[in-house]
Structures are given as C-alpha cells and as structure tokens.
Amino acid sequence: MNQQETGAGEIKISARDVQVHYGDNHALVDVSVDISDKMVTAFIGPSGCGKSTFLRCLNRMNDTIDGCRVEGDIRLDGEDIYAPEVDPVHLRARVGMVFQKPNPFPKSIYDNVAYGPRIHGLAKNRSELDEIVEKSLRRGAIWDEVKDRLDAPGTSLSGGQQQRLCIARAIATSPEVLLMDEPCSALDPIATAQIEELIDELRRQFCVIMVTHSMQQAARVSQRTAFFHLGQLVEYGETGQIFTNPSDPRTESYITGRIG
Amino acid sequence: MLWLTFLIIVAAAALAYVLNLRAARRLWAEGARLHSITTFHALYALFLAALPAFVFVVLWLALSGPVIGALVLSGLPDEVRAGATAAQENLLLSEIRSLARGQAFGEPEPWKAAAAARLTALEATEGWARLALVSLIAAAGLIYARTRVSASFRARQRVERIINGLMVFCSLVAIFTTIGIVASLFVESMRFFARVPFFEFLFGTNWEPQIPIREDQVAGAGAFGWLPVLLGTMVITVVALVVALPIGLFSAIYLNEFASPRLRAVAKPVLEILAGVPTVVYGFFAVLVVAPALRQAGQALGVDVSPNTALAAGGTMGIMLIPFISSFTDDALSAVPRSLRDGSLALGATRGETVAKVLFPAAIPGIVGGVLLAVSRAIGETMIVVMAAGLIARMTINPLDSVTTVTVQIVTLLIGDTAFDNPKTLAAFALGMMLFLVTLGVNIVALRVVRKYRELYD
CATH class of the missing domain: 1.10.3720.10 (MetI-like)
Structure with a gap:
C-alpha cells in the first residue's frame, strides 16, 4: 500500500434504515450500509432492484423527481445530508456524479469542465480556471487527446472520450465522493477498459461508488460490493468474499446467473 | 347530374373492391400462395376503377363549359356576332346562361331565347355523354383489375406505386399553388412598375x-x-x-x-x-x-x-x-x-x-x-x-x-x-x-x- 492510499477504510458515508418511496411504490427498504473512503464500492443487482435509486440518494438527486420521498439517515463525514440546513446545491459539489449515458453540455470541451468551478466560484481568475481545467482533464485521463482542441464542442468527441470528459467535469469541483451510475453501459469494450483503468486511478483520491450491471466489472474494479435485490440490500462485503463465498443464497443465485 | 356521376364512380370503386377481394380470397382458399395479401388486390381494383374515371370527370368539367359556350355562340345569327369583341361575347354568353336558368329581365329577343334553349339541350346531352363515358371507363378499370387477380400478380407493388403517385401529386399541388400566387403578384407588380419607376418606389420617402x-x-x-x-x-x-x-x-x-x-x-x-x-x-x-x-x-x-x-x-x-x-x-x-x-x-x-x-x-x-x-x-x-x-x-x-x-x-x-x-x-x-x-x-x-x-x- 503506497502513501496516497492511506485513509482507505475510513467510513465516508454511513446510511441507516433508508427508505425510498416513488408515490405508492416502496422502492428501497431498510438499507443500512457503511461506505469506506478511498475505495471503489460497487452496487450490483438485477434491473429495478434499487441500486441506482440508492446512489441518487447520496447526492440528493432524488429531490428533483416529483413524488419521490426519502426517509432514514444518511451521513457524509458524520453530517446528516438530509438535515434542513443542508443545501443540496452545496452537497452536490462535494458528491459528484457521472451518468449512464455520456451527457456533455452543448458547449466547448473547456466550458464543459469549467462549468462547475464557474458556478461555485472556485477560480479567482482565468489562469486559475485554466489550471483547474487542465488538472481535471489530466485526472480524467483525456488531457492528451483534447489539449489541442479545447474549443471544440464536447459533443464532437467519441462516446468513451465523452464519458471521460464527464468524469473530468465531475472532478473539477473537487468532490470527495464520485457516484457513477453504470458509467460504461453505453460504451464499447475498449472505452470500457479505459474507464475502468481510470476508476482504479481515481480511488486514490476519491471515495468512488459505482452501479454496474456487469459482475465481471464489479469484480475487476471494486474492493467492496453490495448486492441489491427487490429494493433490499441483501449482502455487503469484500468483493472477493461476495464473488467467491457469498453468505446469502440469493447472492449466490445472482452471481451464478440463476436470477437477474 | 354531377352527383350521379360521382355516385357511379364510388359505386364502381366499391364493387371493384369487393369483386377483387372475393376473387383473391377464393384463390387463397384454394391453397394458392398469393404474392400479395388479398387487401392489396382489392385496393388495386378500387384505384383502377375510381382514379381514371375521376381524372376524366375533372378534365371533362374543365373543358365542357368553353366548348358548349363556343357552340352556342357559333349558332347565333351573323348580325349579332358581327364585330363583337371577346369581352362582349362573354357578356352575351352569361346573359344567355342566366336566361337558360330562367332569370329573364323583361322580354328577351327571339334569337336569345333560341340560344338559351340550345344551351339547355347541349347541357343535357353533355350530362348524359359524361355519365355514359364515366360508366364505361370505370367498368373498363373494374374488369381489367378483375382479370389481373392471380397468385403471382404483384398487387402490393402496384398499389404502393399508385399511392406514391397520389402523394407526389398532393405535394405538387401545394408547390404549384405557391408558384401561382407569386407569379400573379409578380405580373401585377410589373404592370405597376411600368407606370411608376422601380427605384422611385424602392427609395422614395413619400x-x-x-x-x-x-x-x-x-x-x-x-x-x-x-x-x-x-x-x-x-x-x-x-x-x-x-x-x-x-x-x-x-x-x-x-x-x-x-x-x-x-x-x-x-x-x-x-x-x-x-x-x-x-x-x-x-x-x-x-x-x-x-x-x-x-x-x-x-x-x-x-x-x-x-x-x-x-x-x-x-x-x-x-x-x-x-x-x-x-x-x-x-x-x-x-x-x-x-x-x-x-x-x-x-x-x-x-x-x-x-x-x-x-x-x-x-x-x-x-x-x-x-x-x-x-x-x-x-x-x-x-x-x-x-x-x-x-x-x-x-x-x-x-x-x-x-x-x-x-x-x-x-x-x-x-x-x-x-x-x-x-x-x-x-x-x-x-x-x-x-x-x-x-x-x-x-x-x-x-x-x-x-x-x-x-x-x-x-
């Protein structure tokens, strides 16, 4: 274990008895989990099992959905993120998110990355902003591909590049946690490999939580794995443990392909 | 008379549709593998019976009026026609037309009454001729379409081509109407610019x-x-x-x-x-x-x-x-x-x-x-x-x-x-x-x- 990885294992997010309702639909039931810092935690499970719903609780993106109700206790560094005094706008600057489909804004590559720093006033002047953009693009492992065309529209990039641009955009606000909602599901295998490599890099600095449909991906990238089924958290533990010796029969059925 | 014409077209189309549908179904029931499903055979007959007859009626209506007018005029006494301009002839003709419809002002001259009677007779003949010809054309289409019903006949392609043609026709109507509007505007504007200089109009401030x-x-x-x-x-x-x-x-x-x-x-x-x-x-x-x-x-x-x-x-x-x-x-x-x-x-x-x-x-x-x-x-x-x-x-x-x-x-x-x-x-x-x-x-x-x-x- 090298220097940068110190701090791994400290609890970053702790959730207790989280319930989510969409209207009359009880989408998430009694989820309690502790997520460690400087690690990749994977959420796996069949479609509609609530893994993305839980992910969206962590940066309060569910607030933007009409009729969605979240109960329970979610703490980031010990602070209740659903407390009335917490502004979701500030929370989302600390908890970045990358979506399933690359969604660069219809702006230049530079403006895409500078978007977050600009709205949060992170740079005092243009040169500081340039610095943030370059640093974020480098950490997003896309700097070398775009450094000569920062004025080109973000939408002109390929799918894999767009997704790395979106990761760089999320990093630019210096978040502590990165949420990734199936970040590779719209990408080809080569782009997927690049993103996975990047995620492995990112865990040195961030607490990374990713939702994935691919069990191989969870096994390759994550250190911790949580298995969701029918709105419940069935099993949570070391990735190796979950995949080789699951304790719950439902986990085993899913991993061996009998349900899902 | 006109409604009877269109009634004939509609009836022929319906009959053609039913006949072909039955014929195609019979073939199918006998175990033949039809290239096109029965509906297309029926639609093919419908179009063949209706479309040519309809086009014929439209053309006939457009042309019959002027032809009858010319016939009535040519039958007028020479002393009435001598030296009449086209505009005067038109006026005369519309006078005779309203006379034929029974809208007379005062006692008409005998030659005018005769012309009106001839107009009525000509219009009656025109109506019967139109009816006969339309029936003939629709029947020909119907019979031809009926003879085409066979397992290998590509009715679907034919119907698609006809529908395609109809769609092209509709878009052309829109386009040509626009061109017509612009052209009429243009012609009238040219007549204006013949009287008032173009640049005076364009740059004048009064x-x-x-x-x-x-x-x-x-x-x-x-x-x-x-x-x-x-x-x-x-x-x-x-x-x-x-x-x-x-x-x-x-x-x-x-x-x-x-x-x-x-x-x-x-x-x-x-x-x-x-x-x-x-x-x-x-x-x-x-x-x-x-x-x-x-x-x-x-x-x-x-x-x-x-x-x-x-x-x-x-x-x-x-x-x-x-x-x-x-x-x-x-x-x-x-x-x-x-x-x-x-x-x-x-x-x-x-x-x-x-x-x-x-x-x-x-x-x-x-x-x-x-x-x-x-x-x-x-x-x-x-x-x-x-x-x-x-x-x-x-x-x-x-x-x-x-x-x-x-x-x-x-x-x-x-x-x-x-x-x-x-x-x-x-x-x-x-x-x-x-x-x-x-x-x-x-x-x-x-x-x-x-x-x-x-x-x-x-």
Whole structure:
C-alpha cells in the first residue's frame, strides 16, 4: 500500500434504515450500509432492484423527481445530508456524479469542465480556471487527446472520450465522493477498459461508488460490493468474499446467473 | 347530374373492391400462395376503377363549359356576332346562361331565347355523354383489375406505386399553388412598375397614393415611395417584439422549469387561449382599451400622444404573439434531453443556473426559429393594424406617433373606388410583392439560423 492510499477504510458515508418511496411504490427498504473512503464500492443487482435509486440518494438527486420521498439517515463525514440546513446545491459539489449515458453540455470541451468551478466560484481568475481545467482533464485521463482542441464542442468527441470528459467535469469541483451510475453501459469494450483503468486511478483520491450491471466489472474494479435485490440490500462485503463465498443464497443465485 | 356521376364512380370503386377481394380470397382458399395479401388486390381494383374515371370527370368539367359556350355562340345569327369583341361575347354568353336558368329581365329577343334553349339541350346531352363515358371507363378499370387477380400478380407493388403517385401529386399541388400566387403578384407588380419607376418606389420617402382614377376627381398628384410605409411596419414589429419576447420567453421558462405541475396544467391552456383569439378582437382591444389608456397616460405626463399610435397597435400585436413565442420556447426547452438537466444539477448548479447556462443555449435554435416566425407574422399581420394604426405614411420612428403599415396600405388601396389599370390600385400588388419578399427573407434567415445551431449542438 503506497502513501496516497492511506485513509482507505475510513467510513465516508454511513446510511441507516433508508427508505425510498416513488408515490405508492416502496422502492428501497431498510438499507443500512457503511461506505469506506478511498475505495471503489460497487452496487450490483438485477434491473429495478434499487441500486441506482440508492446512489441518487447520496447526492440528493432524488429531490428533483416529483413524488419521490426519502426517509432514514444518511451521513457524509458524520453530517446528516438530509438535515434542513443542508443545501443540496452545496452537497452536490462535494458528491459528484457521472451518468449512464455520456451527457456533455452543448458547449466547448473547456466550458464543459469549467462549468462547475464557474458556478461555485472556485477560480479567482482565468489562469486559475485554466489550471483547474487542465488538472481535471489530466485526472480524467483525456488531457492528451483534447489539449489541442479545447474549443471544440464536447459533443464532437467519441462516446468513451465523452464519458471521460464527464468524469473530468465531475472532478473539477473537487468532490470527495464520485457516484457513477453504470458509467460504461453505453460504451464499447475498449472505452470500457479505459474507464475502468481510470476508476482504479481515481480511488486514490476519491471515495468512488459505482452501479454496474456487469459482475465481471464489479469484480475487476471494486474492493467492496453490495448486492441489491427487490429494493433490499441483501449482502455487503469484500468483493472477493461476495464473488467467491457469498453468505446469502440469493447472492449466490445472482452471481451464478440463476436470477437477474 | 354531377352527383350521379360521382355516385357511379364510388359505386364502381366499391364493387371493384369487393369483386377483387372475393376473387383473391377464393384463390387463397384454394391453397394458392398469393404474392400479395388479398387487401392489396382489392385496393388495386378500387384505384383502377375510381382514379381514371375521376381524372376524366375533372378534365371533362374543365373543358365542357368553353366548348358548349363556343357552340352556342357559333349558332347565333351573323348580325349579332358581327364585330363583337371577346369581352362582349362573354357578356352575351352569361346573359344567355342566366336566361337558360330562367332569370329573364323583361322580354328577351327571339334569337336569345333560341340560344338559351340550345344551351339547355347541349347541357343535357353533355350530362348524359359524361355519365355514359364515366360508366364505361370505370367498368373498363373494374374488369381489367378483375382479370389481373392471380397468385403471382404483384398487387402490393402496384398499389404502393399508385399511392406514391397520389402523394407526389398532393405535394405538387401545394408547390404549384405557391408558384401561382407569386407569379400573379409578380405580373401585377410589373404592370405597376411600368407606370411608376422601380427605384422611385424602392427609395422614395413619400407615400401619397390617392391619385384620381376618374377625370372629374379631385385628388393629389400621387407619390409612390414605400420607405415610410416599410418604416411604419418595422416600428410596429419592433414594438410588438419588445412586448412579446420577454413575456413569451419568461413565461415559457417559468412554466417549463419552475411552475408546479398543477399550476402548469392551468396556466398553459390559458396562455394558449390567447392564440385562439381572432385578430379582429385584438383590434377592438387596441382601439377601445389600449389607445385611450395610452392617450390618458400621455396627457397625465404631459406628452403628446396621437389617437392611433404605433405603440397601441404594436403592443396589442405583441400580446397576440406571446403564445407564439412561448409555445416555441416551451417545445424547445422540453426537447432538451433530461440527461443535460441532471448533469448540470449533479454538478451543484441551481435550477436557475441550469436554465440560463445549459438549457437555454441548447434550446436556442428552436427559440430563434419561433421568434423569426413571430417576426414574419407581425410583418404580415393585417387586422389589428387596419383597426388601430394610422393611414398617413410618415418617416418617423417615434412609437407615440401615428404610423401606417404595408398591410394597412394594401387594404386601403383595394377597397372603395378601384380601377385595375391605375397605379393606385396596382401599388397594392407591388406592396404585396415586397411584403412577400421581406417575409421570405426572414423565413430563410430563420431556417438558416436553426440549421446552423443544430449542427453545432447535436
């Protein structure tokens, strides 16, 4: 274990008895989990099992959905993120998110990355902003591909590049946690490999939580794995443990392909 | 007689449909593998029975009138026809026609009564001949289609080709109608420019078209410079946009992004009611409410406000344009993918920042398109300005002054005492032509802008 990885294992997010309702639909039931810092935690499970719903609780993106109700206790560094005094706008600057489909804004590559720093006033002047953009693009492992065309529209990039641009955009606000909602599901295998490599890099600095449909991906990238089924958290533990010796029969059925 | 003709066509088509459907079904029941399903065999027969007969009727109706007219005229006594011009012959013919319909004024001359009787006889013959020929053509189509029914006959391809042809025909009708309208405008404008120099019209700053159209009338010498009229149109358009743009844009943004679903469900239809108000009603509103209110406000402030200001007409027109702009903006904002909205919110942007920095730029192509369409609507709008704007052309950009517009001038030139070989009347066509060119230009720019931005953003 090298220097940068110190701090791994400290609890970053702790959730207790989280319930989510969409209207009359009880989408998430009694989820309690502790997520460690400087690690990749994977959420796996069949479609509609609530893994993305839980992910969206962590940066309060569910607030933007009409009729969605979240109960329970979610703490980031010990602070209740659903407390009335917490502004979701500030929370989302600390908890970045990358979506399933690359969604660069219809702006230049530079403006895409500078978007977050600009709205949060992170740079005092243009040169500081340039610095943030370059640093974020480098950490997003896309700097070398775009450094000569920062004025080109973000939408002109390929799918894999767009997704790395979106990761760089999320990093630019210096978040502590990165949420990734199936970040590779719209990408080809080569782009997927690049993103996975990047995620492995990112865990040195961030607490990374990713939702994935691919069990191989969870096994390759994550250190911790949580298995969701029918709105419940069935099993949570070391990735190796979950995949080789699951304790719950439902986990085993899913991993061996009998349900899902 | 005409309804009987069409009844025959419809009956033949229905019969052909049923016959072919039965024949094809019989084949199918006998175990033959049909290339096309039975419906296509039936449709094929329907088109074959109906289309040629229908085309024939249309052509026949177009041609039979002039032919009968010529026959009646040629049967008139020589002393009546001698030295008659084409116009006089036309007049004579319509006189005979009304006589044949029993609308006689006084006692007609014997030769006129004879001509009317001949006209009635000819029309009866024409009707029976048409009926017979149509039946024959429809029957031929029906029988031919029936003989074509076989397992290998490619009825589907034939039917598709016929439908394709019908669609091409419909689009050509639209295109040729447009060309026809432009051509007639152009011809009349040329007649105007033969009397008034083109550049005098284009660059003249004086518009006084009330010249005498009869010897004994007292009127001005006339001046046909369209610039003051164009300027009036522009002033009113600008006023209308100043009202409509902010209100339309912000109401759409509010309803789309911030309003609760319940408020939106009520407010949006109410806003769209504005689009359904007839322009005459807006005209009333401008004359009876807006203009007096402006005048009183002007008096209170000590400003001189004329009774029919550009501000009243343009402001009311702006109210008319609000639903136009807001519905385009609303559509454009709704079309922005949810992923962009989520992406911005997830970066910690507020709703306002998301609208201003992501959604609005992405929606600009649609919004600009809507705004430019609203501009061409404002330029071409007639009723409100006829009622609320002035008649005197002035070179002014003061919205508190009375101005006139291109459309108002067209209306005033064409009502009342008119003569179609007089520059006063023909000027209306020249103005119409210029109006058409201006709105065409605006529309072309609108399409360009929309296409350019779309390339940039997708």
